[in-house]
Amino acid sequence: MPKWFMPLAGLAGVMFAASPFVIASVRYESTMGLVQKIFYYHMPSASMFLISAVVCGIASARYLFKGSPRQDRLAYAAAELAVLFGAITLVTGPLWARKAWGVWWTWDVRLTASLMGWMVAWAYLLVRKYGGPGSDKLAAGLALFGMANVPFVYISVNYWRTIHPKTSVVPTLPADMGGALWFSFASFLLLFVLLLRLRVHLEEQRAKLDSLYLSLDE
Amino acid sequence: MTPPRRSRGEGVRTAWLVLRKDLTVEVRSLEIAYTTLFFAVSCVLFFAFALVKEGKAPEDGAAGILWIAIAFAGTLALGRTFERERQSETLRALLMAPADRPAIYVGKLLGIIALLSAAEIVLVPLVAFLFQAPLLSHPFWLAAVLISGTIGFAAVGTLFSAMLVRARSRDVLLPVLLYPITVPVIIAGVRATAELLQPDVELALVRFWVALLLALDVVFVTLALWTFEPLMTD
Amino acid sequence: MRAALLVIMLLTAPLGAQQPEAQPPKPVDEYVPVSQLPPQDQLPAAPLLVTAYSFVWIALFGYLVSVAHRLTKVQREVERLESDISKGSRT
Secondary structure (H helix, E strand, O other), X not given: OOOOHHHHHHHHHHHHXXXXXXXXXXXXXXXXXXXXXXXXXXHHHHHHHHHHHHHHHHHHHHHHHHOOHHHHHHHHHHHXXXXXXXXXXXXXXXXXXXXXXXXXXXXXXXXXXXXHHHHHHHHHHHHHHHOOOOHHHHHHHHHHHHHHHHHHHHHHHHHOOOOOOOHHHOOOOOHHHHHHHHHHHHHHHHHHHHHHHHHHHHHHHHHHHHHHHHHHHO | OOXXXXXXXXXXXXXXXXXXXXXXXXXXXXXXXXXXXXXXXXXXXXXXXXXXXXXXXXXXXXXXXXXXXXXXXXXXXXXXHHHHHHHOOHHHHHHXXXXXXXXXXXXXXXXXXXXXXXXXXXHHHHHHHHOOOOOOOOHHHHHHHHHHHHHHHHHHHHHHHHHXXXXXXXXXXXXXXXXXXXXXXXXXXXXXXXXXXXXXXXXHHHHHHHHHHHHHHHHHXXXXXXXXXXXXXX | OHHHHHHHHHHHHHHXXXXXXXXXXXXXXXXXXXXXXXXXXXXXHHHHHHXXXXXXXXXXXXXXXXHXXXXXXXXHHXXXXXXXXXXXXXX
């Protein structure tokens, strides 16, 4: 593992431990009250979900067209993180929605497209695990289609009639709420990078194991 | 080893040859056509029976059931078509031939679209009859919706089926891969069809959904053409 | 864990239903901050908030543990193989 890993891991731990206190110190939102505080974890994890899908897509494209195994390992790691952060988003969102909208779930565009993108990430993992030989390329192809979904998820709230808050909410946040959001976002981003690096390390070790087995056969 | 770049005329000719081969083989026994058709019809009937209340089928169910039947029948047809390829190893032969790879994809895509269209020609009157749905009130628009939706579904389906030919668990993996990606196509198709069944149709809304379907078609076909070659190379 | 989540969700559902069902608000484009919580909002939101935050922490930590576990398994296997190979090459 690279030298920067442990110090940054420590920093991420501290930031995460501090985040509930930072969030608690900020004012409430006038119409949604206490439950709106879920926003400070929901929005960053949704961003990490989309970022993971993009990283997976780009790495998959590079793997398909250049054949670099490093990109394949990166894609696999990013897909797993997409499932993780997607799950967090799809649980924190409905918990917030139950209070703010009165329903656990609604089939509006952003929610539907996000759920669909999450399923694509799951499908990637299933293909890698059970697809047999050639499944790495198969999954890479799938990841490209999944990445095409990401911009759609992002802009969907601005162009469709939807109950989900628009993207204009974030830039217009007052200073204290904005500060808490970006602190939380930074913690999530740091954690994302660290988890990605760790997961890629696992893939590298697996590849090393495979090559050892192969050399044993010779 | 990638074949050298060929002119567009060659590509069109290759696609046509692949399509003609598929149609010729299929017409001999019509096995896939009949089984797909029967499956689609039984799918529709199954849904109709399951959703019937007091002897009446749900009126709004027509659009959804039509598209579900198309999706399920399409998945079956895709599986069977490429299974046939796998058994006679024709796909490998095709790939070894000095032909433009994307053209092979286009040929197979057209074959699948032809098969699905044949199924839809039977399904639409059947659904209209079973659900008392005025599906044929705006035939031009319905055709536009069906064609653009079918292209989108088939574009992704053909790519994934071709990729899965050599994979393990390919029968269950095709729906796993295909359904999440084609959700936008199905949603747009169902919404557009449902709108066409309304007593006073809002054509602007139908136009919107068709435009979305066409945009999806462009994205999917482009992505498929772009990735077909590296995906089929070992 | 799932059972606890289910119980919490089941408990909050009737609480939510007791409040006068507000109309779904219009899509928000700006957050308006306020310093004091209106009193009727204080209790029912807390279980939802706690569940949400707990889920995030548990999911992230659980994933970390999963990766670490898989990593140690693979590393142990690698070490075993490497020592086997070096032993094999010495004989």
